[in-house]
Amino acid sequence: MAAGPGRYSKRVRRQQDILQILAQEPTMRVKALAARLEVTTETIRRDLEELAEQGLISRTYGGAMLRAEAEPALSQRERELVKEREAIARSAFRQCAHGKTFMIGSGATTAILAKRLAFELRNVTVIAHSFAVAMALAQNPTIRIIMAPGIYHAGEGAMHGAQTIRFLQDYAADWAILGASALSPDGPSDALFEAADVYGTMLRQASHNMIVADHSKFDRMATARYAQWSEIETLVSDRRPEGPLMRALERREVQFILAEG
Template sequence: MSRRKDARQKTILDRLAIAPTLRVGQLARDSDVTTETIRRDLEELAARGLIARTYGGAMMRQPMEPALAERHKSLVAERAAIAAEAVALMSDARVVMLGSGATTTQLAQRMACQMSDLTVIAHSLSIAAALASNPSIRIIMAPGVYHAGEGAMHGAQTVRFLSDYAADWAVTGASALSPLGPSDARIEAGDVYATMLRQCARTMVIADHSKFDRIATARYADWREIDHLATDAAPRGPLAQALDAAGVKVRLARLG
């Protein structure tokens, strides 16, 4: 790949991380190349699985979200290290709202080992099971419509229930992290996470590097609503710039 093409395609990816969709004509004018050249760029990026082609343009490819049982098997060391970094930040917490997911389940396991005299408000059965090994942790389960693949409660009843509580911390996972904010592949989960963030004094997203520079269906927060991002690699480019502009403290996990 020529340097000019490489730079042009990187620019396309950086712009798609900020704007969900782009048009061929605008990209051609901005890059000072023909529309045919841009179409070839987009086809190559689509063939590499980085973007999805639309009529007359492109959009960032939506991440596929496997069932929770499958996500537990991947990036295990990275998720465990992120959980260790996150639990260190919450040492003074007394009430925590905890979202569902593989990384938050790792966090719950770490909390059960290292924290005590704590109340956790959760909507995930795997979170509750992980915390139950510590009898000093009080678990409050949110009601709602059960999602079997995620092992969690979602829906209007869940949101109303959470709205009646306040907590020291809200900790959520994410399917994707873009300069626009964290997002989830499931709209119902996004509604739950947005509610948790509104009800808590401090907020944290925990997610591994595979979520960087992606956009999922339901953006549940702007980065200005997030205090901390605990992750396993340093974000770069537009994502790093957005985090810095919003004042998000990036906490890097120690691997190995």
């Protein structure tokens, strides 16, 4: 029997309530949601499945988490949270300042960190796939920039694809420095499959690694996870995560650095 209009509107309102709850408490369990909304766990599971089909949430073991919103183009992201990203770059630089060879992923925060490297370091080598990162480094003529080939992604201003991956596999680095579209208890992820493939390769080719990401990425899941937290050494951000995300970092012994300023 088809649901009547009253039942349909009630379900829609309940699902809107679920999204509002997840915005405040990002990793809610099914039982907790059922108790909060005074419905059965079966009803909540059906709601979560519908929301997941719409791409609004991601199911987790026993619960759900909001999906990261679609990322705008890099040119727009570069105008957001600038002070926070600059603070992250300053703190991240202190961790990797003794490196001689770097692999740097694309992103607004990594581009700011590249400017810091250009200002502070001399005679280092950086392997990049992002034109924003390469242009920031080009301010320092002593830095050797190796640009990865591949298929150009206009929105990200970076090279991706099989050719990029094969190119990176021929190099090794002291540090891989990466951004992320989202950070969940399961690991960092990116909105672009192609970028996630590049980031995963950079991680495997580097002796040390670091993720630089602002607090807006916390407790979200994006399309493609590129690592588990057990593979990550350091996370630098402008706020300290809480709840399941922080517990995951502690359990996997990820060094968390709170950016100063």
